[in-house]
Ligand SMILES: Nc1ncnc2c1ncn2[C@@H]1O[C@H](COP(=O)(O)OP(=O)(O)OP(=O)(O)O)[C@@H](O)[C@H]1O
């Protein structure tokens with residue numbers, strides 16, 4: 001049974017004179033992948049930054065599991081079961097891969113509790129290696145290596161592994177396959193399906209319309225800070241979705257497609 005897990009009502013957010021979000025309302029259910037689409041500057045990242053505690057909202061309500069919440073910072077979001085992989089990934093570049101994977105939630109040695117408990121480093125490294133395999137990183141990365149020694153795509157994969165392992169109720173991915181190779185991209189799409197099949201929810205932002213049709217149950221399109229369409233993926237087409245994104249007349253696009 002699907003159940004509503006997240007609802008946004010009339011959310012607005014401005015940066016000075018730029019109204020990034022005008023009046024956004026949106027629901028996300030359990031066991032559902034919602035693709036959030038829209039042209040550059042439509043407000044997608046701003047919306048998910050509001051949900052994940054990176055910036056506040058000027059107006060509107062955020063409701064998680066039926067209760068209105070205030071999300072002041074990333075920790076509030078995490079405590080509500082919301083994990084986000086941002087477009088500009090937020091890894092600590094001087095720390096090791098293993099430390100980044102568990103940042104803030106490192107396994108500590110049994111028999112110790114509290115913030116000063118010593119880290120269980122061998123355990124940390126073992127868990128890190130398992131995770132890297134799961135996201136499809138074939139190359140043998142040393143979990144002790146610092147993030148700054150990795151390529152952009154490898155860093156992105158690490159950020160994704162991080163979200164995978166906490167298996168949050170709601171996982172938000174902001175253009176997660178940018179910079180990724182073929183194998184890693186498949187790893188991400190597989191992960192999205194796994195999360196959904198386990199009854200969790202995913203908000204997936206991408207400009208790759210083919211990926212959308214591989215994993216999304218519902219497609220939400222934003223334009224200029226508002227939601228202009230909210231449709232089932234089944235029963236729509238790439239052409240139709242592209243027309244909604246750009247605001248083009250679908251009939252004209254169909255004529256163009258027939259000509260070419
Ligand atoms: N911190 C900020 N300060 C000022 N303006 C901002 C800020 N963040 C976003 N904006 C503006 O808000 C609008 C929406 O930006 P946002 O990053 O949400 O777009 P997006 O849909 O994620 O686009 P893209 O597909 O390019 O990532 C843009 O006009 C952008 O310039």
Ligand SMILES: [Mg+2]
Pocket residue numbers: 044045046087174
């Ligand atoms: Mg963005």
